[in-house]
Amino acid sequence: MQLSSPPTLVPIPFADSGAKNVIPEAPSPTPGLASLTSGFPPVTMTPLAAGGIPPAGQDMNGILNLICQSVRWANAGGGYKYNSAFATDSNVGGYPQGAVLLRGDGMGYWLNLADNNTTDPEGGSPANWAPLEAYGITAVTGLTNANVTLTPVQYGLPIITLAGTLTGNVQIIFPALKSQWKIVNATTGAFTVTCKTASGTGVIVNQGGEANVYGDGTNIVLNALQIAPATASNQAVTLGQTTSTSSPLQLATAVATLPAHAVQLSQLTGIGATIAGRLIGVRAITTSGTYTPTTGTTAVRVRLVGGGGAGGGAAATSGTQTSVGAGGGSGSYSEGYFTSGFSGVSVTIGSGGGLVAGGAGGNGSASSFGALMTAPGGIGGPIAGPSAPPFPSVAAAGGIAGTGGYLNSIGNASSAAGAATTSSSIGSPGAGSLLGGGGSLPAAFTNGIAGTNGGGGSGTTAGVSSGILTGGAGGKGICIIEEYGAF
Amino acid sequence: MIYAFVYNNEVMEIIDPLYWDEDVLGSEGVVIHHKGDEVAITDRYTPEFVAMLVDITNVIPKPDQRWTYDGKAFTPPA
Numbered sequence: 001m002q003l004s005s006p007p008t009l010v011p012i013p014f015a016d017s018g019a020k021n022v023i024p025e026a027p028s029p030t031p032g033l034a035s036l037t038s039g040f041p042p043v044t045m046t047p048l049a050a051g052g053i054p055p056a057g058q059d060m061n062g063i064l065n066l067i068c069q070s071v072r073w074a075n076a077g078g079g080y081k082y083n084s085a086f087a088t089d090s091n092v093g094g095y096p097q098g099a100v101l102l103r104g105d106g107m108g109y110w111l112n113l114a115d116n117n118t119t120d121p122e123g124g125s126p127a128n129w130a131p132l133e134a135y136g137i138t139a140v141t142g143l144t145n146a147n148v149t150l151t152p153v154q155y156g157l158p159i160i161t162l163a164g165t166l167t168g169n170v171q172i173i174f175p176a177l178k179s180q181w182k183i184v185n186a187t188t189g190a191f192t193v194t195c196k197t198a199s200g201t202g203v204i205v206n207q208g209g210e211a212n213v214y215g216d217g218t219n220i221v222l223n224a225l226q227i228a229p230a231t232a233s234n235q236a237v238t239l240g241q242t243t244s245t246s247s248p249l250q251l252a253t254a255v256a257t258l259p260a261h262a263v264q265l266s267q268l269t270g271i272g273a274t275i276a277g278r279l280i281g282v283r284a285i286t287t288s289g290t291y292t293p294t295t296g297t298t299a300v301r302v303r304l305v306g307g308g309g310a311g312g313g314a315a316a317t318s319g320t321q322t323s324v325g326a327g328g329g330s331g332s333y334s335e336g337y338f339t340s341g342f343s344g345v346s347v348t349i350g351s352g353g354g355l356v357a358g359g360a361g362g363n364g365s366a367s368s369f370g371a372l373m374t375a376p377g378g379i380g381g382p383i384a385g386p387s388a389p390p391f392p393s394v395a396a397a398g399g400i401a402g403t404g405g406y407l408n409s410i411g412n413a414s415s416a417a418g419a420a421t422t423s424s425s426i427g428s429p430g431a432g433s434l435l436g437g438g439g440s441l442p443a444a445f446t447n448g449i450a451g452t453n454g455g456g457g458s459g460t461t462a463g464v465s466s467g468i469l470t471g472g473a474g475g476k477g478i479c480i481i482e483e484y485g486a487f
Numbered sequence: 488m489i490y491a492f493v494y495n496n497e498v499m500e501i502i503d504p505l506y507w508d509e510d511v512l513g514s515e516g517v518v519i520h521h522k523g524d525e526v527a528i529t530d531r532y533t534p535e536f537v538a539m540l541v542d543i544t545n546v547i548p549k550p551d552q553r554w555t556y557d558g559k560a561f562t563p564p565a
Contacts, residue, residue: 002535142513159506168518259523288505289509290507290508290509290520292509344511344512344513344520344529346505346507346526346530346531348505348531348532360553363499363500363552363553363554364502365500365502366502366532366536368532368536370530370531370535371529371530371531371533371534372533373533374532374533374535374536376492376494376499376536377499377500379499380552400494402533402536403533403535403536404535406535411523426532447555
């Protein structure tokens with residue numbers, strides 16, 4: 001057959017306005033009338049002379065009218081809704097598997113999955129009916145914290161929207177059918193919505209988004225969508241494209257408005273304008289040289305300490321004399337934050353005060369971060385004696401305050417070294433800097449101990465009849481640079 | 488050049504020359520400091536610190552720590 005050869009349509013049932021009988025399903029008690037069960041009874045096929053009765057013209061009209069009603073309905077593309085009387089008629093015995101019935105609202109169809117099905121697909125206990133094609137959207141509103149079991153009319157539509165202000169997690173219960181739905185979650189409130197079957201598993205549909213889920217007959221399932229790689233700016237991209245190192249991923253989406261949305265760089269840089277940046281590197285510089293920032297550095301926080309002073313080296317003593325050396329003062333400390341002019345500066349690391357035997361320790365040298373910040377060195381520890389105790393105590397000052405930073409602190413002074421008697425003469429330890437310790441005071445008759453990171457070297461203690469001693473060296477300075485970059 | 492850092496008329500530190508250990512590019516991408524050139528004292532320290540320095544490159548005898556300076560001449564400690 002061909003599309004161009006349709007049969008003649010029936011615009012009006014036969015005998016629509018003519019005289020006709022309603023053809024009963026069971027044999028009529030009236031002799032000679034036709035029925036669906038018996039058709040024309042035998043008496044209509046008996047000669048009149050033998051007592052026969054002619055077939056009634058009203059019966060013929062009724063029969064043809066009955067048939068033509070269905071033909072005309074089919075010609076018009078009409079479908080059939082569930083009919084309880086028809087389904088339970090003993091001559092029908094329920095709908096056969098594969099039957100397709102119209103939804104009650106006429107906006108879609110139900111597919112029958114089993115023979116002899118007498119249940120109503122939209123009734124209270126539907127069985128073996130699955131939604132087929134349908135038009136429309138089911139709106140489930142007012143969700144709070146109660147689970148919702150979808151009715152057949154609701155799950156019979158392909159799109160289901162969810163709305164409400166959640167006060168607890170909510171489950172949307174679907175039938176255990178093999179079908180598919182698009183779920184749009186427009187709820188608010190910090191809780192989840194799970195689409196599942198009554199006794200199976202399901203999936204959480206994120207707020208502000210949608211998911212194309214399907215039922216496998218037991219559970220509600222959501223699988224990753226496979227798509228072709230995007231080739232235009234308005235196409236979705238595959239994960240493989242997003243992880244490509246050859247070119248950056250470009251989002252053609254609108255500006256993100258919810259936490260679950262992808263964001264555009266312009267939004268991040270907007271945030272970056274109000275956030276100083278992120279730490280991308282830390283340098284601890286202990287040798288003078290040129291500072292080359294890590295790529296991407298847009299600002300630096302610099303912590304700088306000058307060299308520590310050396311401790312005093314006590315002089316040689318006689319049998320009635322003592323001599324003491326004070327610890328060296330620490331280098332001063334400066335701290336600054338710079339957003340320009342820091343690249344390629346010359347960094348000077350101040351040396352620690354030099355060793356001196358039998359005299360005041362050498363001063364520490366200044367550290368600097370180019371012309372941006374300077375932290376002078378600590379003073380070398382002086383000595384007292386040799387002489388017969390008692391004699392005045394001595395101590396070393398820390399470096400003078402630095403310049404250029406938002407914080408410029410003087411160095412720490414060492415504690416006093418002195419002698420009240422020959423048996424109570426004592427030197428002093430080196431002063432600690434903000435970033436390093438001073439040398440601890442050694443035992444009498446022993447050379448001093450060096451400081452670290454701008455700390456002063458220790459002094460010394462020469463009791464009676466001591467040889468010449470050497471104070472501890474000052475710790476050299478240090479420059480610590482924290483490098484910050486923008487987004 | 489050699490400088491003396493003088494504070495309260497006392498030499499605190501002798502600053503010897505420092506040399507660029509690499510070429511340094513400016514913002515225009517051109518070399519503004521060549522490796523091996525001496526680092527200018529104004530590029531090494533803050534202006535406040537430089538103001539306390541005295542050029543002793545040609546001072547003989549060369550001063551040292553704890554020498555005094557009266558604004559004109561250096562004197563060794565007694």
